[in-house]
Amino acid sequence: MALILDLMLQAVQMVLVVAIAPAILGVTRKVKARLLRRIGPPVLQPYRDIWKLMHKEAVLAHNASWLYRVAPYLIFAATWAAAALVPSYATGLLFSWSADLIAIVALLGTARFTLALAGMDVGTAFGGIGSSREMMIASLAEPAMLLIVFAVALVAGTTQLSAIATLFATGSVGLRVSLGLGMFAFLLVAVAENARIPIDNPATHLELTMVHEAMVLEYSGRHLAMIEAAAALKLVLYFSLIACLFAPFGIAGPNAGAAALGFGILAYLAKLMVLAVLLPIAETSVAKMRVFRYPVFVGSAFAAAALAVFLLFVSKGF
């Protein structure tokens, strides 16, 4: 019975992240539109988009290989697995032992690798340039991400997410300079990874500066629906990571009762909502960068994370 209950709680987490991902994306689009003095599409529009794409015919290029057809499902699966592992509303879930930060980085790396391969598969110029840029951003952002992981792990003594969240939620760690630097770096990395504005523009097509949209330009129908869903899921994944690592308040601990779990879900949704409002505000206040400026932008994330790790090596007090 206990096992069934544990499985149920894990299933709630898995379904929750997928179910709210398009809504969170819709909220960011709506807030952004309002900031630009437009009405904007309704918040539930991403659900309708995905529904519509699911029912459309998937058009394939003549020279598309099997990889091109498999890639959307692989990307979605890897992203979903990663998002389902991040502790969102409770730390003591059944699969939380496997929720390791490095494993999550690896899952995201797999999804990105598959996407880049799919971008190059058909052999159009746009796909190639998108893949090339995506890999450039990845080669800059992943070292920074791993350094953030090290900084958090040095403070918490583990890379296991649920253990970190449990420790930080008790408040015994306190405010740390290294964690502040880590959060700053993580926000920059999250912007770069989710193809948001200073790095990439999520709302544009057919522009020479685009990265993510260039890779998925050839996709249509259900394949495109999977990729769009995966992109929304990735955004929720990064929001969940921010909430879990740097603001784990209200998260239900191991062996929590129904009330604590319910409060955990509410707190999680509230945190997602706050982040979904803050992201478009940050996006509208900056301009899109030139491609050659990316190393400086992501490099500053790397510098901040390196500083945090360095401070922790010198003294545990930071």
Add this chain to the structure above:
Amino acid sequence: MSTLLFDVAHLLAGSMLVLSFALLYQDRITAVINVFALQAMALSLSVAWQALVQDAPHLLVTSAIALVVKGFVIPAALHRIVRRLQIHREIEQVIGAGPTMLTGLGLVALSILLMQPVGEVNIYVREDLAFALAVILLGLLMMITRRNAVTQVVGFMSLENGLVLAATGAKGMPLVVEVSVAFSILIAFIVFGVFVFRMRERFDTVDVSALDRFRGERRDTT
């Protein structure tokens, strides 16, 4: 005393360090001035927090001076100078943002290692001093790497922010010293302002490398 008080002090000092790095990274003059104003506000917050932690109300005066003079007056004056000199659109060629950042990280390492043997008494005071020294060294680095006189002035002012941070972090700095430091900074700022205008008149530029010709001996390094 609870560690939360020290944690917040730490966090504020750390945010000043981050803003120092942001100063190194900016290449537009107006952005540099804005970041400097932000750093002065962080300094003012940090000093006010120290006043709370150390129970020293006279530090509030220092905090107010930092906020009004360095957070508002000097940035406004700098903006005015930059607009009068018609250089507010200028983009400065920072000598390699990457190497500069790496050097900055090295300087932070140096300052922490220097402070390591200082105080066994209180670990928090020691780390605050390390941050302050790092801010001072980053200000120096900015003065060395920039060629524009206005951004060099900003580097000098940010160096002075580090000095105030160090002075307030350690207990028992008399108010007289702080006030006189603040005034000497103001005088230095006025001297700099006159210097920048004279330079503009004479050379039609505020690039300090124009001064190299009048040094007598010729050196390659600027």
